[in-house]
Amino acid sequence: MERKPFFQGLAKKTIALALAVILWAFTNFELDVERDIGVPLHLSGLPETLIIVNNPPDSIALSLRGPRNLLSSFVHSNKSIPVDLQKTEQGVLKIDLKRVASQVVPRGIDIVAAKPAKLSLNIDRLITKKFKVKPVLGEPDSGYKISKEIKIVPESVQVRGPASQLSKLETIETAKIKLEGEKAEFTAPAQLQLPSQYMEVLEGDHVNVTVYIKDIILTKEFRDVVIVPRNFGELEYSTTSDLKATLVFNGPYETINDLTSDDVKVFIDGAEMGESRQKRLRVKVQYPSSGLLKLTSTSPTSVRVKVKPPAPEESPET
Numbered sequence: 001m002e003r004k005p006f007f008q009g010l011a012k013k014t015i016a017l018a019l020a021v022i023l024w025a026f027t028n029f030e031l032d033v034e035r036d037i038g039v040p041l042h043l044s045g046l047p048e049t050l051i052i053v054n055n056p057p058d059s060i061a062l063s064l065r066g067p068r069n070l071l072s073s074f075v076h077s078n079k080s081i082p083v084d085l086q087k088t089e090q091g092v093l094k095i096d097l098k099r100v101a102s103q104v105v106p107r108g109i110d111i112v113a114a115k116p117a118k119l120s121l122n123i124d125r126l127i128t129k130k131f132k133v134k135p136v137l138g139e140p141d142s143g144y145k146i147s148k149e150i151k152i153v154p155e156s157v158q159v160r161g162p163a164s165q166l167s168k169l170e171t172i173e174t175a176k177i178k179l180e181g182e183k184a185e186f187t188a189p190a191q192l193q194l195p196s197q198y199m200e201v202l203e204g205d206h207v208n209v210t211v212y213i214k215d216i217i218l219t220k221e222f223r224d225v226v227i228v229p230r231n232f233g234e235l236e237y238s239t240t241s242d243l244k245a246t247l248v249f250n251g252p253y254e255t256i257n258d259l260t261s262d263d264v265k266v267f268i269d270g271a272e273m274g275e276s277r278q279k280r281l282r283v284k285v286q287y288p289s290s291g292l293l294k295l296t297s298t299s300p301t302s303v304r305v306k307v308k309p310p311a312p313e314e315s316p317e318t
Contacts (some may be wrong), residue, residue: 001147023114034112037075039101041119045086051126053162053198056119060097066109079104088123095119124162127203132156134171135190135209138178143216143253144234149211157192161199169195174207182213215252222261224246227283227303232270236308241300243268245283248297255292263288268303280305 038059046052052228060081064071081101085093098114105111135151157172174190187210192201227243245266249256268281280302285295 015190033071034063035070035071035075035293036063037062038062039104040080041083041097042080043083043085045084046088046123047086049126050088050090050123051162051198052121053124053165054120054122056121057116061115062101062105063112063114064105064109065112070106070108074106074173083119085121088121092127092165093121095121095303121269124164126160127163127166128158128160130156130158131169131172133192133207134173135211136173136176136193137211138176138179140182140213143257144179144183145212145216146179147212147214149243150212153208153210157204157207159194159199161194161196162171162200165196165198172201174209177209177211177214179211182211183215185210185212187211196253215254217250218253218256220249220251220256221257222249222264225261225264225266228265228267228270230267230269235270235273237270238306238308240304240306243303246297246299247283247285249287250292250296251293255289259287259289259293268305270305273305273307276307277309278304280304 037266038061040059041057043052043056065072081097083095083100086243097119098117098169100113101111101114133155135152136149137146137150159166159169159172165176173193175193177190187208189206190209191206194201223246225245225247227245229237229243247264247266249259251259265286267284267286269284270281272281273279281304282302283298283300287295289291
């Protein structure tokens with residue numbers, strides 16, 4: 001009678017099956033398997049009157065030892081390590097993370113190490129305080145200045161944050177406001193700059209700042225500017241003083257800064273003599289940008305001029 005194919009080599013098949021079962025058991029129930037994993041840290045229950053003023057880690061690194069199947073199951077369980085802060089008070093709170101993690105890790109898995117092993121939380125009171133806003137300004141262009149007190153809306157803001165940090169502040173500053181290119185009054189929004197990430201402005205994160213810009217008025221003096229006689233024709237004349245003048249101008253920086261004595265024309269007008277043989281003629285001044293520049297002083301203001309009488313005509317010989 002022939003044997004059925006299933007029973008052929010039955011002993012070898014049995015041995016192979018037994019080895020496979022042993023290998024599977026060894027793989028899944030070995031107690032010396034180690035694995036490093038990161039487990040999220042979940043802080044909860046902190047009272048609304050308190051705030052954490054340092055940066056706790058988002059997770060901790062655990063080195064675990066245990067059966068492979070338990071480790072794999074824990075890794076894929078999406079567990080987090082809870083830290084209950086309901087009974088926390090102001091001060092420094094120290095937490096043994098290895099001990100807290102042991103409440104989450106299943107039995108049969110050992111925690112070899114936890115990094116960090118300790119969690120230190122700085123707990124402070126959370127308060128609200130009112131501060132004046134201080135604008136931070138850049139430099140205006142050359143020849144321009146801030147003409148009067150800056151206007152800020154709102155002038156003060158409410159800031160919430162740790163008591164220990166707010167107690168050190170006197171004002172809340174803005175980001176720097178650029179003044180380059182500004183030549184008149186302007187209003188611009190300015191971002192508030194909080195010195196700590198744990199602070200927040202309750203009314204918003206910016207204020208409106210009005211800055212009053214105007215040009216600087218300068219004074220410029222020219223000495224020994226020649227007074228030029230005009231319209232005397234063939235008249236012979238003399239003056240009782242040197243034909244030199246001192247002039248003083250006021251005007252905006254950009255305009256007066258470019259003004260030179262060559263741009264200024266100073267003269268007396270002989271046409272004003274009329275029939276007079278002696279007269280004080282007003283010193284006249286012509287200069288560019290007369291709408292912006294102001295002549296504030298002229299010395300002398302007039303010059304005395306004497307005109308020589310014409311020589312008598314000779315009588316013809318008879």
